[in-house]
Each structure stands twice: as structure tokens, then as C-alpha cells.
Amino acid sequence: MTHAIITPPAAEPLTLAEVKTHLRLDGSAEDALLASLAVAARQYLEATTGLALITQRLRFYRDDWPADGLIQLAIAPLQSLESVTVYDAAGNPLAVALTGHVLDSAASPARLFLPAQPPTSRPLNGIEIDVTAGFGNTGADVPDTLKRAMLMHVALMYELRGAIPSEMQPAAIPAGYDRLVSPYRPVRL
Numbered sequence: 001m002t003h004a005i006i007t008p009p010a011a012e013p014l015t016l017a018e019v020k021t022h023l024r025l026d027g028s029a030e031d032a033l034l035a036s037l038a039v040a041a042r043q044y045l046e047a048t049t050g051l052a053l054i055t056q057r058l059r060f061y062r063d064d065w066p067a068d069g070l071i072q073l074a075i076a077p078l079q080s081l082e083s084v085t086v087y088d089a090a091g092n093p094l095a096v097a098l099t100g101h102v103l104d105s106a107a108s109p110a111r112l113f114l115p116a117q118p119p120t121s122r123p124l125n126g127i128e129i130d131v132t133a134g135f136g137n138t139g140a141d142v143p144d145t146l147k148r149a150m151l152m153h154v155a156l157m158y159e160l161r162g163a164i165p166s167e168m169q170p171a172a173i174p175a176g177y178d179r180l181v182s183p184y185r186p187v188r189l
Contacts, residue, residue: 014038014147016031019154048181051076051077054137055132059130069114073109073129076133079131079134082132085127086120096116100114148180156174157172
């Protein structure tokens with residue numbers, strides 16, 4: 001199952017002021033670079049942990065319904081189910097009734113059960129599941145250990161700024177980063 005961001009986060013977990021304080025920088029000459037490094041740190045952390053740090057809307061795509069009826073949604077923390085859509089033979093979208101659905105957002109990955117699972121006529125990505133995920137709307141809602149990991153990452157990327165262009169970041173991961181984020185990574189057996 002793949003997913004795409006429908007509505008990106010409205011804010012970043014790290015403010016420019018937090019980054020500049022961590023790096024002990026004054027002035028605004030490198031504000032654009034620092035902001036881009038903070039975005040790169042968030043995107044890397046989200047990609048490697050399956051987390052959504054700030055509230056955002058995502059769309060999961062499935063080809064068909066699972067045999068056991070339980071749909072796993074590999075994003076955390078999951079706030080709510082917004083909609084489910086299937087496509088008919090003419091390619092028209094049909095909303096799936098959410099009545100009686102069960103969303104287990106405490107599980108990792110989150111699980112969804114829908115009593116109504118109408119067939120789709122589209123062979124690929126015929127089912128779309130829209131969810132809202134994230135710790136909250138601001139950086140204050142993000143766990144401090146994750147923010148600390150991102151600050152360390154920004155500091156290392158800033159240190160490497162002359163050797164590695166910002167569009168090629170992240171080029172390295174700081175020591176201790178994995179220990180900070182490991183409690184938030186899904187365990188795979």
C-alpha cells in the first residue's frame with residue numbers, strides 16, 4: 001500500500017528561533033538555509049519512522065480489500081478516518097459508508113475495519129483511504145526527544161553546508177540520533 005500527502009503540515013515542528021538558539025546563531029543571513037534544513041530533518045524523520053509529526057491529511061491507496069478485512073495503515077499517530085473511496089467500472093468515485101467502522105489507532109500499524117467493502121473495478125489503486133495523522137498542530141505537540149533528534153540533525157547538516165549542498169541533505173546522521181528516535185520506529189519481525 002502506498003500513500004501520498006493530501007494536505008501538508010501547516011507548520012514545522014522546529015521553529016527558526018529554536019534552530020538558531022540550538023546553533024547559537026544571531027542574525028538572519030542564513031535563515032532560509034536553516035529553515036530548509038529543518039524541513040529536511042522533519043522529512044527524513046517522518047520517512048524513516050512512519051510518523052506524521054504535525055497534523056496532515058494523507059491518502060492511502062490499495063488495489064483490493066484484504067482477505068481478513070483488516071486494513072493496516074502505516075502512519076502514526078493516526079487521529080481520524082476521513083473518507084474511503086472506491087472506483088466503479090466507468091472510473092467514477094463512489095464513497096464507502098463509514099457506518100460501523102472500527103479504527104484502532106493505538107495499534108502499530110493502525111488498523112481499520114470497514115463493514116462495507118464494496119468491490120472496485122480499478123485494477124490498481126482502486127481504493128483510496130483518507131486519514132488525518134500527526135501529534136498535533138504545532139511543534140509543542142511533538143515529543144521533545146524527536147525535536148532534540150531533529151535539532152541534532154540540523155546542526156550536523158549545517159556543519160556540512162559547505163561540502164554538501166542543501167538540496168542533497170541529509171548527507172549524514174548524527175551520533176545518538178538513532179537512540180532518540182528508536183522508541184518511535186515500528187518493530188518489524
